[in-house]
Amino acid sequence: MLPAVIEEIAVYVVPFATTGVTILLTMAGFYLHRNYQTSKFTQALIILDQIVIAVVQELNQTVVADLKAAKADGKLTKDEAEQIKHKAMELVIKKLGVDMLKTIQMYFGPITDILVTKIEAAVFDAKRTHVKNGLKLAKAH
Numbered sequence: 001m002l003p004a005v006i007e008e009i010a011v012y013v014v015p016f017a018t019t020g021v022t023i024l025l026t027m028a029g030f031y032l033h034r035n036y037q038t039s040k041f042t043q044a045l046i047i048l049d050q051i052v053i054a055v056v057q058e059l060n061q062t063v064v065a066d067l068k069a070a071k072a073d074g075k076l077t078k079d080e081a082e083q084i085k086h087k088a089m090e091l092v093i094k095k096l097g098v099d100m101l102k103t104i105q106m107y108f109g110p111i112t113d114i115l116v117t118k119i120e121a122a123v124f125d126a127k128r129t130h131v132k133n134g135l136k137l138a139k140a141h
Contacts, residue, residue: 044103048096048118055091056122059084089115 063084068074076084092115093101101111108114 040103041107044100047100048092048104048114051092051095052088052115052118052122053125055088055095056119056126059088059091060123060126063087085116085119088119092119 064076067076067080067084089112093111096104104114105111
């Protein structure tokens with residue numbers, strides 16, 4: 001009689017237990033996937049920032065410095081600045097790679113929108129740092 005009761009209970013309990021375990025594993029899978037995507041996105045943003053800063057510094061030392069040195073007033077025209085910005089965007093996209101581009105576009109949409117913002121911010125920081133360093137050198141003399 002006892003084995004029949006256990007068998008009867010098992011018939012009802014096992015499907016519920018299986019369903020519960022399946023739900024828990026599915027929730028764990030969603031949680032891990034979301035954390036993985038968040039981590040991947042964070043990593044992509046950090047890499048994007050590093051690449052943009054490196055590209056802006058590279059162009060500043062090569063192209064911008066040469067163009068400014070060739071001018072009497074030492075300033076770029078709007079057309080030259082725009083061409084340099086497009087060159088920076090090309091270099092960043094080339095260095096990012098397809099996987100990072102897809103990750104960034106998944107969250108921000110077209111890559112050009114965020115690149116313009118990041119490049120302009122990096123140029124602003126580079127100018128500000130250059131001005132601060134220039135002031136420090138002037139005070140030292």
